[in-house]
Structures are given as C-alpha cells and as structure tokens.
Amino acid sequence: MTIKVAIAGARGRMGQEAVHTIMKDQNMELVSVLDYKEIGETLADTKLFPQTFTVPIFMDLTELSSKTKPDVLVDLTSPESVYQHTREALELGIRPVVGTTGFSDEELKELSAYSAEHGIGCIIAPNFAIGAVLMMKFAEQAAKYLPDIEIIEMHHDQKLDAPSGTAMKTASLIADHRKTHNQGHPKEKETIAGARGANYDGMRIHSVRLPGLVAHQQVLLGGDGQLLTIRHDSFNRGSFMSGVALSINKVMELENLVYGLENIID
Numbered sequence: 172m173t174i175k176v177a178i179a180g181a182r183g184r185m186g187q188e189a190v191h192t193i194m195k196d197q198n199m200e201l202v203s204v205l206d207y208k209e210i211g212e213t214l215a216d217t218k219l220f221p222q223t224f225t226v227p228i229f230m231d232l233t234e235l236s237s238k239t240k241p242d243v244l245v246d247l248t249s250p251e252s253v254y255q256h257t258r259e260a261l262e263l264g265i266r267p268v269v270g271t272t273g274f275s276d277e278e279l280k281e282l283s284a285y286s287a288e289h290g291i292g293c294i295i296a297p298n299f300a301i302g303a304v305l306m307m308k309f310a311e312q313a314a315k316y317l318p319d320i321e322i323i324e325m326h327h328d329q330k331l332d333a334p335s336g337t338a339m340k341t342a343s344l345i346a347d348h349r350k351t352h353n354q355g356h357p358k359e360k361e362t363i364a365g366a367r368g369a370n371y372d373g374m375r376i377h378s379v380r381l382p383g384l385v386a387h388q389q390v391l392l393g394g395d396g397q398l399l400t401i402r403h404d405s406f407n408r409g410s411f412m413s414g415v416a417l418s419i420n421k422v423m424e425l426e427n428l429v430y431g432l433e434n435i436i437d
C-alpha cells in the first residue's frame with residue numbers, strides 16, 4: 172500500500188530534506204504541502220525544488236485534507252504552529268508525524284488522550300536521528316553496570332540552549348537505572364567555576380560550542396581499569412531522514428500517540 176503523505180514546513184531546512192526523502196521512497200507519495208505564506212500553487216513555484224515537483228500547496232488543512240486525502244501529515248514547522256497542526260490533523264483523521272519541538276506537557280497529554288480515544292496513530296519525535304536514539308538506549312543499558320558517567324555534547328555555535336535536549340534526555344534515561352551518587356573526589360574543588368560541567372543527579376554534562384560542528388555526543392562510562400565510550404555524530408540533516416521515513420511507516424500501525432523514537436524501535 173502506498174502511504175499518502177502531506178508536509179507542513181516543506182520550505183525549511185528539515186522540510187526540504189523530507190520532501191526529497193518522501194519523493195524517493197517507493198512506498199510513499201507526497202500528495203500535498205501545507206504552508207502559511209502565499210508562495211505559489213505547487214512546490215516548483217517556490218524555486219527550491221525542480222520544476223517536475225508539482226505537488227500542490229494549501230494554506231488550509233481542511234481543504235488540503237478533502238482535496239488530497241493524506242494518510243500522514245509530517246510537521247517540521249515551528250513551536251508556534253505545531254500544536255494547532257497536530258490537533259487539526261487528528262480531528263481530520265490524518266496521522267501526525269511531528270519533528271517540531273515545543274509542546275507543553277498539557278498539550279501532549281491532551282493530544283495523547285485524543286489520539287487514543289479516536290484510535291488515530293501519532294508520533295512526536297524530538298530527535299529523528301536513529302543513531303542518537305540508539306546511543307541513548309545503549310547508554311541507558313550500560314549505566315546499570317558502569318554507573319560513573321560523564322556526557323560530552325558538542326554542537327555548532329549558533330545553538331542557544333545548553334545542555335542539549337538530547338544530553339538531558341540521555342541523562343534522564345540513565346538516571347532511571349543509576350543510583351543517585353556524586354562522582355569524582357568528595358573534596359574536589361573547581362578553580363574556575365563550571366570546570367566540572369553541569370551536575371545531573373551526580374553525573375556531569377559538558378557542553379562544547381564551536382563553529383564547524385553539527386550535533387555530536389559522547390557518553391563516557393568509567394570503571395576500574397576500563398572506559399566505555401558511546402559516541403554519535405550527526406553530520407547534516409540527512410541524519411534525521413531515516414527516522415522520518417521509519418515514523419511514517421510505523422504511525423500507520425499505531426492507534427495511539429507515541430512520544431520519542433526510542434519507543435518505536437526494538
């Protein structure tokens with residue numbers, strides 16, 4: 172069965188990659204695009220895509236739905252619009268696959284209840300990079316045996332938040348299996364504030380910001396006479412696309428909302 176897909180945010184950096192990923196996939200058809208600016212009638216009019224990309228653009232999700240009948244809406248827009256898009260898609264019976272971050276806990280609870288009540292699958296994935304999700308899972312497992320851990324996350328110097336969401340998520344998954352304890356010497360003293368990094372449950376997180384980097388993370392797990400290093404690198408936005416494709420396929424089998432790619436990979 173061919174999965175009919177619509178995209179919101181197709182002009183963006185992630186959206187453009189997603190358009191190409193879906194166009195190339197034999198099991199998917201890109202049937203329409205949702206935008207909020209008048210940018211033309213088809214993707215080709217945006218000048219961002221080849222002239223052969225004649226996928227129609229809509230500014231209203233209800234009209235998009237009735238004219239092109241997508242099974243899935245991929246949202247790669249902004250925190251301001253993502254909740255509205257997701258809610259409307261569910262109400263129209265379209266399964267949302269959402270990469271945009273910015274939901275409140277309440278919004279997530281509400282969407283989750285709606286999705287389960289109406290049996291419509293929904294995936295919200297703050298990190299589509301499968302390698303990054305595996306890194307978190309492996310670190311979570313390893314923490315049971317090697318509970319002294321430091322996380323080093325490295326990103327481009329335009330990133331505003333530190334530590335990264337992925338580092339926080341990694342630490343929180345590890346914390347579920349690791350007995351809280353402070354690491355390092357009990358009497359250790361920082362000569363320069365921050366030298367030992369941020370303290371999460373006694374684990375340390377270090378944030379590196381440099382031009383040239385994209386998104387990278389190492390989890391260092393130390394034991395007597397040994398060190399285990401689990402590392403993931405995203406070199407470009409292509410790293411997120413296998414997760415987008417996986418989610419489009421998986422959401423067709425779901426009848427509830429799943430938050431986080433780690434919950435759909437075995």
Ligand code: NAP
Nearest residue numbers: 180182183184185206207247248252270271272297298299
């Ligand atoms: P971006 O380049 O700014 O792209 C966002 C696009 O969405 C822009 O073209 C924007 O148009 C458009 N847009 C904004 N509001 C819209 C609306 N109401 N309807 C339709 N289109 C709308 O950002 P990006 O780097 O592609 O990232 C997009 C989102 O994905 C961000 O929230 C980012 O944090 C998230 N992200 C997620 C992952 C993941 O793995 N889950 C990875 C990277 C990024 P204008 O520019 O004209 O406003």
